[in-house]
Amino acid sequence: MASPAQPAPRGGGKRKGKAQYVPAKRARRGDGAGPRQLEPGLQGVLITCNMNERKCVEEAYSLLGEYGDDLYGPEQFTDQDQQRSGSEGEDDDAEAALKKEVGDIKASAEMRLRRFQSVESGANNVVFIRTLGIEPERLVHHILQDMHTTKKKKSRVILRMLPVSGTCKAFLEDMKKYAETFLEPWFKAPNKGTFQIVYKARNNSHVNREEVIKELAGIVGSLNSENKVDLTNPQYTVVVEIIKAVCCLSVVKDYVLFRKYNLQEVAKSTPDARPPDPKQAAQGNGEEAKLEAGDRSHQNDPAEGKNGQQVPENSEERGQAKPVSGEGEAKPELASRVAEGSESNEKNLL
Numbered sequence: 001m002a003s004p005a006q007p008a009p010r011g012g013g014k015r016k017g018k019a020q021y022v023p024a025k026r027a028r029r030g031d032g033a034g035p036r037q038l039e040p041g042l043q044g045v046l047i048t049c050n051m052n053e054r055k056c057v058e059e060a061y062s063l064l065g066e067y068g069d070d071l072y073g074p075e076q077f078t079d080q081d082q083q084r085s086g087s088e089g090e091d092d093d094a095e096a097a098l099k100k101e102v103g104d105i106k107a108s109a110e111m112r113l114r115r116f117q118s119v120e121s122g123a124n125n126v127v128f129i130r131t132l133g134i135e136p137e138r139l140v141h142h143i144l145q146d147m148h149t150t151k152k153k154k155s156r157v158i159l160r161m162l163p164v165s166g167t168c169k170a171f172l173e174d175m176k177k178y179a180e181t182f183l184e185p186w187f188k189a190p191n192k193g194t195f196q197i198v199y200k201a202r203n204n205s206h207v208n209r210e211e212v213i214k215e216l217a218g219i220v221g222s223l224n225s226e227n228k229v230d231l232t233n234p235q236y237t238v239v240v241e242i243i244k245a246v247c248c249l250s251v252v253k254d255y256v257l258f259r260k261y262n263l264q265e266v267a268k269s270t271p272d273a274r275p276p277d278p279k280q281a282a283q284g285n286g287e288e289a290k291l292e293a294g295d296r297s298h299q300n301d302p303a304e305g306k307n308g309q310q311v312p313e314n315s316e317e318r319g320q321a322k323p324v325s326g327e328g329e330a331k332p333e334l335a336s337r338v339a340e341g342s343e344s345n346e347k348n349l350l
Contacts, residue, residue, distance in 0.1 A: 035130070037120040038246050040169055044130040045140060046121070046162045046241055046248055055157045056127050057118050063154060063161075064116050064129060067143050072134055075115055122244040123202040128164075136163035137252055144258045144266055153267040160262050162239055163250045170207055170247040176215050179249065183216075186236055186251045188223040194230035195220060198255070201242040212240060232256075 035042065045064065049056035069075070114132065121128040131139075140163040147154060168178040186193065197213050216238060220227050237255035241248040252261065259265035 035119060038122055038128050038167065038243060038248075040167050040246060042119075042128075042130055042164070042167045043132075043136055044119075044128055044164050045136055046164050047127040047129065048159045049125050049127060049157045050159060051125060052157045053125065053127055057129075059155045059158050060118075060127060060129050060161075061116060063143060063158075064131075064139065067139060067146070068115055068134060071139060071142055072115075122246070126202065126243065135165075137165055137250060139163070140261065141253060144254070144261060144263070147263060147266050148258060151267055153264075155263050158263050160260065162241065162248075162261050163252060164241070164248040165250045167246050167248050170204060170242045170245050172207065172211060172215065175212065175247050176219070178247075179216055179219050182249055183219060183223060183238070183251070187220045187227050189226075190224075192224045192226040193235035194228050194233075195236045195238060196229065196231050196234045196255075197238045197240065198260075199240045199242075203244045204242050207242055207247075216240070 045060070047056060047060050065075075115134060117130045117132075119128050119130050140161055143161065146152075166178065166182050168174050185191070187195070197216055199209050199213055201207060201209070217229070220238070233256050236251050236253060239248075239250045239252060239255075255261065
């Protein structure tokens, strides 16, 4: 009678499956260097470009660095780079390799302290530069003011440069809760001013444009009843930029004067302290629409037509192609003013 088969000895026989040899878990891109993608809780600068995102990031670093040093002084770094360079001449032994690895980790952590860091925006032809320790709206306004005065063209692929003072989740309730506090420095009594709301969404279809504008305008009206809608030349423009599930908010000045914060148009505009004539603005916006054609051709975004009207190019925003307004319910006078502005200023909206 045949003897039963003996089990294979441990350590011999069949090869272990590949699943047994799992490499060490890779660190997330954001570990040690801050977030690497757009998310709630960030400040920075949202930049649109004409196809070449890598060149856009290079230009953004150059511009932001130049004017950042002008406003805040040169950026301060530790001596990590010097420490790492000093170890390069050591023998390539285990101790030197360990020192180098520790230096790389410290250098990665050092990125948290840098003023500007590019992160993934979540949309084509859109770059987001995270900022730390500076005021984005002040810095971007300083850049545009200088370009408007000198008429020096300092970018080739950057189109618009919008400061982002805060980000939150792109859901209506989250946006309402966040905006109640976010808008206070500009609109809460005794502060007041005329305003308009500019809205744009990319890669997002679950947020209703009219509802967002209505709720934000209502919040502005509730902070001070003297805040009024002005669609022609407002003191403040509330910029709402939604990308996927993140809402970027900012309140900017001179939105009309600086041609919707378009660097190309500001460099071409005539040096005049007064806002441009609506007819001239319409012509300028037509040129801007051509410049941004590359941006819109590679993603399902609503097109920005002449004078700020948003024309739906796909199913994401059909039925929402009305001019940006400050519609709200905080006060009947505010709501009626918005309704009148939406009809009478449809061709002059920026």
